[in-house]
Amino acid sequence: MLKRLQIFLGFVVSWIVGALVFPWVFLVIAAAILIWAGVHMGIHKKVHSAGIFFSTVGLITALFATVGFVAQSGGEVDDDDVIAVESDAREVRADAEAKAEGGTAVAEEEEAAGTHVDGGGGGSDGERLTLAAQGVKDALALSKNMGKCNSPDSIGEVWRLLSMNRSVDPGFKKAQKALPKLEGCRKKAAIAHTAKAKKTAIKDRVAFAKALGKELKEHGITAQAKPQGKDKVVLTVKCNKATSKQLNDVTASGAIEEGTLLGRLQAVGFTKVTFAAKGKPLVFELSPASDTARAEQELEELGLSSPFALE
Known part of the structure; x- marks a missing residue:
């Protein structure tokens, strides 16, 4: 009796150790035993319901072991x-x-022979x-x-x-x-x-338009600037009471240079600016670099614009 108990305990311990050290191998072995038991009971013992049950559990266990092994080993770097x-x-x-x-x-x-040449560094x-x-x-x-x-x-x-x-x-x-x-x-x-660069550029244009109203007010112009379009590159400035002279002054007579209002509007990415004042609207077409082009320029400066290749 004691000997049988020792054999049984040894069997249980070996299975537990195997499950901890080689879990997927253990599951495959368990699946094989379950499938064998199901086939044996179904064919030889004529217990069909039990045979189907054990075979089904064995197949599910085998599938779980296969999926688990592939998931564990497939996504790792060597x-x-x-x-x-x-x-x-x-x-x-x-x-x-x-x-x-x-x-x-x-x-x-x-150096002792007088023939040594200094390589000038470089490692x-x-x-x-x-x-x-x-x-x-x-x-x-x-x-x-x-x-x-x-x-x-x-x-x-x-x-x-x-x-x-x-x-x-x-x-x-x-x-x-x-x-x-x-x-x-x-x-x-x-x-x-x-x-991220595109999202930041849109935020910059919205912020610029919001600040523009305060800036124009300093020049005696009451205005409301509103960016439009998906990328907020079109700007409409409603300033019904502004005179032509006032608009010429604030726009530097249409000069698109660094530091001018139109130059700053172009710098943040606006492509078209309309001043809706008295009479005919004053429209300026601008030519900024696109948000994508600016991002590509930044990537080039970081050395990440082109695919890596070894010589």
Whole structure:
């Protein structure tokens, strides 16, 4: 009796340990046992309802195990790549130190012989390889960080290191594998930056129109400025009591220059401004850069306007 109890307890403990260490394998085994039990009871024992029940539970368990295993393993960045990159970085550092020691000895011999030439700085190739390997590691890590993956500053810094990889370098293949992950972050950041820049530009135009009424009042003109259109690029200024002279004064007779009213309206993105005063309305067509073009210019300044490519 004691022996049977020991065997039973050992069986239970082994199943519990297996479930904790290898949960998906455990579920597959459990599914197989349930399906076997269902088939056995249905065919050999003629207990069809129980056989159908156990078979159904087994199939559901197998499906759950398959979906869970795929979900767990499908969305992860290869940790083996990160480990391999760290190993590469250590090897590169060791090579760089060895080369540096060797280079120092050679430089001392050349200096003693009077043939040493100063390279003028710029760092050794070993140092570049170390930074390039770090760029691969950082690119893989950045793609897993949802917060920094949208940060232009973080992406730019990682790209600065990753772009140090050359086709002749031993770690170039790993760099090529990491590149699409960093490029994915660049695309996300570019889309987010463009959307944010456009939203900010619309807010700026609305704020400018609101402040314009107070500005015109200082010139003796009672006016109400209202931006129109989806992107708020058309501005109508209702100033029924304003005279032609007053409007010529505030618009600098139509001059669109930096510092003038029309120049400032163009700078915030207005394409058309209409002063609805006495008589015929005064209309000015402006030619600002579009919100998208401005965002692209900002992305270019950040180094994120074009797809990343290794040489």
